[in-house]
Amino acid sequence: MALSLVAGGCAPIDLGVFSPQALSRVVPEPPGAACARGGQAVRTGLDVNGDGTLGDDEVTSTEYLCAGTVLVRTETLAPGDACPTGGQVTKAGQDLDGDGVLADAEVTRELTACTRVAPVLTRLRPVSWTPSCSSGATMLEAGEDVDGTGALDDAEVQASYGFCMVDSTRVRSEVHPEPAGGRCGQAGARVDAWPDLDGDGQRQPDTEPLTTLTVCQPTRVHDGDYLVGSAADLAALQGVTRVDGDLVITSETLDVLGLPELVVVMGTVRVMNNPRLAQVSLPHLRFARSIELRENPALETVSIGKTDGPPVFVDEDVVVGDAPKLASLEGLTPLNPRRQLRVQNLPQLQTLSFPHITHLSLNLTVEANDALRSMSLPNLVFATNVWVTDNAALESLSGLATLRSADQLLLAVLPALTSLSGLDGLTSLRELTVAECAGLKTVTIPHLTQVEQVGIQDNPSLESVSGMPVLQVSRLLRLSGNAVLHELKDLSSISAMHTLEISRNPALKDLSALGRLVRLDLLAVHQNILLEDLSGLAGLRELATLTVAHNPALRNLGMEALVSTTEWFDVQDNPLLPTCQAQRLADRVHTGPPPTRTINGNNDQATCPNP
Structure with missing residues (x-):
């Protein structure tokens, strides 16, 4: 009821009472304290400003409709354009009203699976x-x-x-x-x-x-990619035996991923960024293009295929990483990737075993697994690149006993590794790098024959590089930064290469293990505190560039068989080396122009006997 009062000489004044309208709105509620699995938040309040919408500052109460039981409804699909041989439509959603029946309004995911069998x-x-x-x-x-x-x-x-x-x-x-x-x-x-x-x-x-x-022939096929973001999405996929596309699982709410009937995924199975996911089970999977399990912080158990069954063929990659609670990969032993295996950032993993892998056309990467003590690839013969790095507890490479060849072998930051035993079957590499292995005592690969490039560097406990009598290096041999390296032995097959670098090895005195080396493009000898002479390189005849610098104990260049240096002759800052000896050698062998000859910072006071 409205009232009007009239004052003398004034217009009527409306004293009607303003009554704001009660409003409500429904918004999604993410998983959390209010709803463990998410749901909906119903917010109510008064439209105080009269704009017809309920603003956040107008909400006076919130009620939650939490996600409950997931229901599934299937319908037979007759042969037609969608499925030429028929199939079924699966509908799934949360039972929001709790009546046990999936209403149309409750359906959040619908999937069509066609019945199809390939010969x-x-x-x-x-x-x-x-x-x-x-x-x-x-x-x-x-x-x-x-x-x-x-x-x-x-x-x-x-x-x-x-x-x-x-x-x-x-x-x-x-x-x-x-x-x-x-x-x-x-x-x-x-x-x-x-x-x-x-x-x-x-x-x-x-x-x-x-x-x-x-x-195992699939009978119900989903054509295209499929994304699982909720329990309803997962429920709709039950009964599908093949996915002709990628299967991607990224969910804020899933605790368990189980697809007991799935047999083939023609694309990638990607399980990634699932904060609550603790268990993955795909017991009948027989083929996938790739399998990726990454960034699942709660993942504790994973099983794909059957450990006592046939191998699971993976046409490209298997990647497992960034799962801090995952302590075992036993459930992945059936996997047989053809291109790449990558296991990284699994801090609780102690062992890994992939017995079915024989060849990897790309990489084997085992990286940053702090507790990993051993690995077993008992049938691996070849991988293009083998990268084993930053595994603090790894004690042995015996799990690579059948490896015969690779393009690149990188062993780095392996403080518990004391030797390279276990690589006895290795015969051919393009590049070998052994670096920052704090406990490594010896480098020996007895049957290694052909390598383009070898880098053994910054291994503080390394004492010996030896026991490789058939090794031939064609491009680079670098021995650098090995604090206690004092023995080079049984390297008699090395006769010619592009570059030999001996640097920062303070305990090394003798290079005679390289005495059969005849030809080099570059010889670099730098910062070797105890090295007194280079006479161990007795067979060296041809050089393009010689650089010898900052060797405080060096007294004798040796190299009596040297015939020529054609590009650079650089001998500097060797305080005990007679300058006259370096000059005499340069006069005898260096054929480059004067600017390519540098001799200074050596012992100018020492005398040289007459030739």
Whole structure:
């Protein structure tokens, strides 16, 4: 009711009472103290300023509708444009009203999975080595022809077996259906194979053993990438056996990731940035392009495939890192990546084992795992790069006993490592670097033959570089900053290279282990406190550049066999070295112009005997 009063000589005054409207708004509530798994916050208050919206300063009370049970509803999808052979639609969401029925308004994720089966194909190829065959073998590989080309591609291989010393013309195989509930859990296929030793086309049970490969054929396929951000998203994925795209799990709320029926992911399985995720289980996964488990601070248990089952083929990379609570990778032992394995920043990890890996076309990286004491890759023969760095407790490299060759081997910041024993099978490298290994006493790789570049530097306890009688270095040998290195021994096959650098080795006195070195482009000898002469380089004949500097005990250049230095002759700041000796050597061998000859800071007072 409005009232009006009239004062003398004044217009009426409206004394109506203003009544603000009550408003409410619903906003998402992240996981936290109010709702452990998130939900919705219902905020109410009065529209004091009359603008028709409820501002934050107008909220007088908040009620929470926390996420409850996730419900799932499936609907059969008839054959059509979406799924030519039919399929199903799965809908999932939180039961917000608690009635046990998923209403349309509660659906937050919908997924279409088409029923599809690709034909199973096999292929044969010769290989020089397998974990069970020390010599040649024929590799039988099986998988689904997912792209429909009629040929089995590398990315489609799900299972393989090597027939030792059996020619490909003698391997027989047959594809048979595998019923649901068998080896795969759901319908699949098996490949029965045997060596036809007598060539009759029939298997002789007593002499021709049967081998069975299993190919788990997906029956429900999601086409495209799939992102799991909530429990409802995960629930909608249950029952899908293949994802034809990337599977990405990034969630603020998930505690457990379990997909017991998932068999194939044609893209990358990426489990990343999940603050609450403690457990990952993909027990029937048989193939993925890549698998990444990164930045999951609560992760304690991970299992992919079955530890007593066949290998899980990963066409590209396996990356596990930044999981401070993850103490074991035992559940990942079935993984067999072809391109890269990277294990890093797992501070509680003590051991790692990947028995199925034989070749890595890119990198093996084991980095910054503070508690790691040992690693086992018992069948690894080749990796382009092997980088083992910053593992404070690593005591042994015995887990790399079968490694034969690599492009680059980097061993750095390994304070508990005392020797390189375990690398006895290594024969060929492009580059070897051993650096900042505080406990390392010796560097010995007995069968190493061909290396372009060797760097052994800043190892404070290193005493000996020895026991490599067949080693040949073509580009660079650097021995630098090794505080107690006093022994070079059994390096007799080194005869020519581009650069030899001997620097900052205060205990080194003798270079005679390099006495068979004949030709260099650059010889650099710097800051070796106890080194008195270079006569150990008795065989050296040809040099482009000689630089000898800051060796306080050096008295004799030696190198009587030296014939020429063609580019630079630089001998400086060796206080006990007679200047006349350096000048005499330069006069005899240096063929460069005068500006390329520098001799100063040596002993000008010393005399030299007549030649």
